[in-house]
Amino acid sequence: MYFNANGERISRARWKELYQAFKNRQEIIRARLSRRDLWKMGLLSSAGMLVVKNGLSSRAYASWGDGNCRSGTSGCGNCASPFTTPWSMNMPIPPVKQPIALSALTGPPPTIAPNNAINAATGKPYEGRTRAHQSPIGSHSQLPFPATKIYQVTQKAADVDVSGGLPPQTLWTFDGVSPGPTYVAQYGTPILIRNYNQLPADNGGFGLNSVTTHLHNAHTPSESDGFPCDYFSVGQYYDHYYPNQLAGFLSTHQGTNGDVNEALSTLWYHDHREGFTAQNVYKGLLGHYILFNSLDTGNETTGFRLPSFPDYDIPMMFADRCFDAATGELVYDTFNIDGILGDKFMVNGVIQPVFHVHPRRYRLRWTNSGPSRFLQIYLTDLANPSASQPFWQISNDGNLLPHPVQVPAVALGVAERSDVIIDFSQYAGKTLYLENRLNQPNGQGGPTGSVVSGGQGFLMLKIVVDLPAVADNSAIPSASTSYYALPSVSGTPKVTRNFNFDQGRNGQWTVNGNLFSCNTARFLVQQNSLEQWNFQNGWNWSHPIHVHVEEHQVTKGAPGLYGSDGDDHNNYSRWGSQYCWSGCTNNSATGVNLARKDTVRLTPKANATIKMRFRDWLGRYAMHCHNVIHEDHAMMVRFDVAPTGDTKSSP
Amino acid sequence: MLINRRKLFAGLVASPVLAGFAAPVPGNVATRGKFAPKLPPREALRQRYFPNVQLTTSQGKRVRFYDDLLKDKIVILNLFYATCEGVCPLTIMNLKRVRKILREEINHDIFIYSMTIKPEQDTPKALADYAEMHGVDDPQWLFLTGRPDDVDLLRHKIGFADPNPDVDKDRSRHSGMLRYGNEAMAIWGSCQGSADPEWIAQEIGFAVPRVFKRHPRVND
Numbered sequence: 001m002y003f004n005a006n007g008e009r010i011s012r013a014r015w016k017e018l019y020q021a022f023k024n025r026q027e028i029i030r031a032r033l034s035r036r037d038l039w040k041m042g043l044l045s046s047a048g049m050l051v052v053k054n055g056l057s058s059r060a061y062a063s064w065g066d067g068n069c070r071s072g073t074s075g076c077g078n079c080a081s082p083f084t085t086p087w088s089m090n091m092p093i094p095p096v097k098q099p100i101a102l103s104a105l106t107g108p109p110p111t112i113a114p115n116n117a118i119n120a121a122t123g124k125p126y127e128g129r130t131r132a133h134q135s136p137i138g139s140h141s142q143l144p145f146p147a148t149k150i151y152q153v154t155q156k157a158a159d160v161d162v163s164g165g166l167p168p169q170t171l172w173t174f175d176g177v178s179p180g181p182t183y184v185a186q187y188g189t190p191i192l193i194r195n196y197n198q199l200p201a202d203n204g205g206f207g208l209n210s211v212t213t214h215l216h217n218a219h220t221p222s223e224s225d226g227f228p229c230d231y232f233s234v235g236q237y238y239d240h241y242y243p244n245q246l247a248g249f250l251s252t253h254q255g256t257n258g259d260v261n262e263a264l265s266t267l268w269y270h271d272h273r274e275g276f277t278a279q280n281v282y283k284g285l286l287g288h289y290i291l292f293n294s295l296d297t298g299n300e301t302t303g304f305r306l307p308s309f310p311d312y313d314i315p316m317m318f319a320d321r322c323f324d325a326a327t328g329e330l331v332y333d334t335f336n337i338d339g340i341l342g343d344k345f346m347v348n349g350v351i352q353p354v355f356h357v358h359p360r361r362y363r364l365r366w367t368n369s370g371p372s373r374f375l376q377i378y379l380t381d382l383a384n385p386s387a388s389q390p391f392w393q394i395s396n397d398g399n400l401l402p403h404p405v406q407v408p409a410v411a412l413g414v415a416e417r418s419d420v421i422i423d424f425s426q427y428a429g430k431t432l433y434l435e436n437r438l439n440q441p442n443g444q445g446g447p448t449g450s451v452v453s454g455g456q457g458f459l460m461l462k463i464v465v466d467l468p469a470v471a472d473n474s475a476i477p478s479a480s481t482s483y484y485a486l487p488s489v490s491g492t493p494k495v496t497r498n499f500n501f502d503q504g505r506n507g508q509w510t511v512n513g514n515l516f517s518c519n520t521a522r523f524l525v526q527q528n529s530l531e532q533w534n535f536q537n538g539w540n541w542s543h544p545i546h547v548h549v550e551e552h553q554v555t556k557g558a559p560g561l562y563g564s565d566g567d568d569h570n571n572y573s574r575w576g577s578q579y580c581w582s583g584c585t586n587n588s589a590t591g592v593n594l595a596r597k598d599t600v601r602l603t604p605k606a607n608a609t610i611k612m613r614f615r616d617w618l619g620r621y622a623m624h625c626h627n628v629i630h631e632d633h634a635m636m637v638r639f640d641v642a643p644t645g646d647t648k649s650s651p
Numbered sequence: 652m653l654i655n656r657r658k659l660f661a662g663l664v665a666s667p668v669l670a671g672f673a674a675p676v677p678g679n680v681a682t683r684g685k686f687a688p689k690l691p692p693r694e695a696l697r698q699r700y701f702p703n704v705q706l707t708t709s710q711g712k713r714v715r716f717y718d719d720l721l722k723d724k725i726v727i728l729n730l731f732y733a734t735c736e737g738v739c740p741l742t743i744m745n746l747k748r749v750r751k752i753l754r755e756e757i758n759h760d761i762f763i764y765s766m767t768i769k770p771e772q773d774t775p776k777a778l779a780d781y782a783e784m785h786g787v788d789d790p791q792w793l794f795l796t797g798r799p800d801d802v803d804l805l806r807h808k809i810g811f812a813d814p815n816p817d818v819d820k821d822r823s824r825h826s827g828m829l830r831y832g833n834e835a836m837a838i839w840g841s842c843q844g845s846a847d848p849e850w851i852a853q854e855i856g857f858a859v860p861r862v863f864k865r866h867p868r869v870n871d
Contacts, residue, residue, distance in 0.1 A: 167684065167689075206839075327686050334699075334839045506828075509843075
């Protein structure tokens with residue numbers, strides 16, 4: 001019996017057709033036909049997608065060998081969105097969130113303890129928080145309360161344009177935009193964000209209007225972390241207190257008010273609602289949060305002299321989505337619990353937008369917001385698609401590297417981030433594209449490891465270098481430029497813990513054989529101690545594993561760029577001689593993996609080792625797979641940071 | 652339970668009043684153009700995932716999957732077969748406990764549907780014996796069988812099929828996940844049938860509209 005992607009029974013003949021289409025595409029890729037050849041053959045649209053013709057569709061996959069793509073509309077790369085005209089809208093840049101006066105907050109003034117008083121207008125407690133703010137009390141009392149800067153944001157539905165060719169989409173947004181506004185914070189300046197939930201009861205088919213907002217990678221006290229089980233309901237607010245302090249400021253580096261080498265640069269916030277994270281993030285609840293200090297200043301004439309914010313420092317949120325062919329509405333594949341792929345690539349909330357730039361250096365902050373797709377992003381000149389266009393990667397997971405590294409591409413698992421510097425002066429008058437060349441046939445397993453040749457991948461962003469020449473006072477990046485030194489993790493860990501990620505016999509994700517529950521901390525980390533965690537992937541799928549509260553370093557098993565040695569013959573990315581996309585075990589960290597990270601890509605059947613300290617804060621945190629579909633189905637562990645930890649080696 | 656679930660269900664409250672927020676909707680909004688009218692959310696889900704196939708209960712009653720089992724209801728769905736010795740007995744025992752917790756804590760009907768994946772051997776009589784063996788005597792908990800093709804179709808539609816065909820054809824390795832949903836509100840989630848019943852009940856509570864949020868029990 002054969003099924004198509006919709007679970008409908010189809011004939012063997014039809015199935016063979018679908019499978020043939022898949023094989024055709026593979027043959028084209030193998031034959032390395034140039035883009036021009038394909039265009040001549042009428043097989044390539046101007047969008048860079050293979051034309052749906054005679055079964056030769058990039059979407060007509062029959063994955064997993066015999067085409068058992070049945071569990072939904074998009075899990076097997078079988079999403080079939082309607083045609084959209086690429087490059088018809090400019091890339092939006094979300095507004096910078098502006099602080100307000102304390103007196104301008106809606107509702108009662110902020111309190112250190114949760115405000116449990118009943119709001120007569122809603123019949124619910126004013127606030128959804130359940131634990132007091134740690135930051136301004138006790139030994140931390142040097143931190144001001146309410147905070148130095150106050151913000152208020154509202155989560156609500158809004159109709160937004162995602163493409164010239166689609167009807168406006170009713171998304172869930174922060175302040176009416178998705179991605180939401182960008183927070184620009186300064187180290188040493190604590191902020192309080194009052195976060196109102198005004199989402200509608202009508203979810204449009206997916207999403208749960210009960211939310212918790214996680215600030216991804218921030219060194220944040222537990223009650224403001226956006227822990228998955230700290231959700232709050234419609235009509236309530238949640239006051240998040242973000243201290244914006246360097247790790248170690250209350251522990252290992254009190255004298256210097258924290259370790260500057262732990263400074264973070266590019267963070268993002270997103271909904272983290274237990275069981276509904278994927279639906280809510282897919283629906284639009286995400287945005288960027290960036291941090292500056294006296295070195296990474298946002299001003300290209302001071303400190304590291306990185307391109308100035310906001311003119312030449314641009315956050316970019318990558319996502320893939322699926323739309324209904326008949327109604328043009330955003331589709332979420334509700335009953336697919338393995339992983340979801342879209343066939344429309346969005347940057348900052350718009351499908352295949354255009355970005356006009358000046359011929360000078362830009363800092364681009366790239367975030368892969370998923371839900372399930374891994375990316376390997378190249379800069380492509382379609383006039384010469386096989387030519388490598390190297391650029392400088394300056395951060396890994398938003399944390400500046402010790403030195404810039406010149407790379408041919410950047411690989412990003414879901415939630416991974418990377419800041420890059422591209423010098424467009426060498427491309428004056430030209431048009432370039434950001435192109436994802438990573439082959440990923442379905443949302444479940446992750447990438448195959450193979451990389452298509454230039455011009456044959458998915459074009460995500462068109463960059464036109466047509467604005468006038470302007471001054472560029474930013475520093476020229478080079479291998480000898482220094483940012484932050486890598487903090488030492490060479491000490492003996494207090495405890496080494498082992499985690500085996502697996503799918504049980506009956507399709508239930510487990511970590512060390514255990515299932516997630518909000519109610520149970522699987523282990524206790526001793527505050528301010530060094531830990532080593534060994535991850536083992538017992539499954540042949542890929543999992544980007546994210547650890548809350550403080551960044552880690554990958555000491556073994558660091559995955560490199562996907563593809564073969566030949567794709568990096570100049571050794572730009574300096575990931576050593578071993579190209580590791582599967583079964584990575586002993587790969588040492590070099591190049592851009594010599595970095596502070598918050599998410600490690602656990603490749604199929606691979607091991608990885610990370611080391612980190614959990615400093616300054618107490619309370620509950622999570623470690624989980626950031627393929628948000630897997631995360632929602634309990635590939636997650638709750639751990640608590642406590643004054644006294646345990647030594648469970650296999651929690 | 653530290654947290655009382657009693658009376659948590661009180662229907663939907665009207666949208667709370669909170670004035671003073673600007674509503675910046677980006678301009679240049681495209682028209683619907685060539686696209687079909689937007690479907691109501693539950694209708695879109697029905698068309699995509701809920702074929703209205705005929706099933707048979709352990710009492711021999713014929714029921715339609717969407718019309719009789721899902722429409723307007725809060726439901727829990729799981730797979731089993733009568734001779735399954737792996738994950739099924741644990742799931743059924745968990746569901747019994749979940750049912751008890753939900754009856755105590757949530758003032759709303761919640762239906763449980765356990766569908767066999769071996770319809771060729773699980774006759775209505777076999778299902779009735781199975782229910783009796785497990786001490787399930789509950790008009791809101793149905794054990795279901797049907798035509799093998801229909802059962803297989805449903806299994807795929809609601810995401811209980813394994814993408815790996817070798818795993819998928821081994822019926823002892825069928826999905827141990829639970830699906831839960833509130834059909835009228837188009838809220839659908841999923842959790843693990845082997846999990847702690849208290850936790851499963853809490854998760855299913857996510858699909859039940861509540862006035863007060865219910866926080867998980869915490870250890871502080």
